[in-house]
Amino acid sequence: MSRISLAHGNGGRFMRELIAEVFQQCLANPYLDIATDAAHLGALPGELMMTVDGFTVKPLEFPGGNIGSLAIHGTINDLAVSGALPKFLSLSVIIEEGLETAVLQRIIATAGEAAAHAGVQITCGDTKVVPRGEGSGLYLTTTGIGVRAPDIDLHLKHIQPGDHILVSGPVGDHGTAVLLAREQFGLSGELQSDAGSVLPLCQSLLDLPGLRFMRDPTRGGLATVMHEICRGTGMGVILQQQHLPVRDTVTAVCEMLGYDPLYLACEGRVVAVMAPDDATEALQRWRRMPEGADASIVGEVSVSDPGRVILETELGGQRLLEELEDSPLPRIC
């Protein structure tokens, strides 16, 4: 059948065939058994970590990825920034009646490739179909289980005054790419989403004693992570505009459309807060990796303006980056 119908979600033959032909085919691994209610993971020694993310991005496919790869990378990244090695994922799909089966097939295939590439197994899934007009094509939810070494403890509370803030690459690519793909401004250009796994970047810093905290700047962008640091520490953040990596295309599009790239989502970047002694070493490690080639130390944690995120401009001025409120941001994840 070329389009998904309500019968693909009713528990009967059509659903069984869809699951066998699309999900089992694209996601095949030893843990995925579509005849059982729960997947058997076996014993998993170590400290377990768990995270969940829902994905409602529109359009479903965009330059640099689709909702399938995004759903895998997003949850892998949440485990990665917490210092864990992702092991197992669940995948729930809510399909709107009428979605082209070929689109679903492409998206789930991409999800399977992303998981395989990161060495993560998709162990279980669920499929629901909602009537036309009660969805937006496809919503995905992934939950991830990972294992963390017992001596790793990253948390906002470990952050100290003077700690340096690193970003692994240019910010705002994902938000801008999705915005352009959705609105079809005719500004196609070469801009791609940065959607990808930050697992290698995160793992590369875990042995540095000065590593305090990591987070991927998704919804709300870099500025929102900075506000989380302020709230979690009672301190402030000072960013240096000249060190902030932002692509020219992103700056140009944002200026044209009235967005600030510091509030736009990344889906393949990571922010690390490091003690000054280890910050340079961390930066060098990231820059040696292809996904960290444009990494930068963008600012530091400060006690001078508690609760405030201040951007020092290249001309020496200061701009307050407010917490995101009721802004009409594009839906990007």
Place this chain on the structure above:
Amino acid sequence: MSRISLAHGNGGRFMRELIAEVFQQCLANPYLDIATDAAHLGALPGELMMTVDGFTVKPLEFPGGNIGSLAIHGTINDLAVSGALPKFLSLSVIIEEGLETAVLQRIIATAGEAAAHAGVQITCGDTKVVPRGEGSGLYLTTTGIGVRAPDIDLHLKHIQPGDHILVSGPVGDHGTAVLLAREQFGLSGELQSDAGSVLPLCQSLLDLPGLRFMRDPTRGGLATVMHEICRGTGMGVILQQQHLPVRDTVTAVCEMLGYDPLYLACEGRVVAVMAPDDATEALQRWRRMPEGADASIVGEVSVSDPGRVILETELGGQRLLEELEDSPLPRIC
């Protein structure tokens, strides 16, 4: 704010406040830390089991439950029928812009109560808001992690000819209750959904060596589980209509509306396949429990008609229960 707006999903202040005021309040437990990317579960010895379920039921609230309790019980039940003790859940919510905050609050409070009652911790969550017209009020997805004793191995492949089939209580209550709540036929009556946890029922049989397989008959109902047994074993199933527990109200409503209760979902029943030697003991155990008071041995596995599910009627006739195909069933989970 009395209704959910898109800003409640943008990563900024409104989202943070919604998460603190609704989710953190209703789901509070030591694992849930809204300031981290992943929850720290600690070490979890034993064989781990994982399952996921999405929930799109409409209406969101119905006699006997709501989408919140359903999402908790549904995932607990999938772990329970696999022989596991549920430990941890993740909860992802996709809210349609305009949902009343009070409705969300009620639903999440019910979810919290259901989890607490089953001794399960909701460790992590995610909130997305989609524009009006791209959802149906609220969709939930829960992923569960449980622990199973190493010697328990329930699977369709263990089923033998002559095994007995038990059902823990009347079938079709949930499907019928939701149908009535949705269509507002003016047939309110006393019919309640059976939505609830089957964990005590499942745990009560785990020490019986004759226990082969359990499943909760949700989407597609009892008939669909029987077809899964046929496909998984290459054998057939014979059901005795006189032993099938169906409430008179459910029969009456189904006759009026043209549904078959054997295809309607339960959300608080369990099917067990038992070796004949242990079937009576299993039945007695269930009947001593309040949630199993109406349990019944409803049929057996047979080699006489491979692949077929046959209903022997009270008058001595036989009716073939076909696999569910493109049937216009109500969306019930």
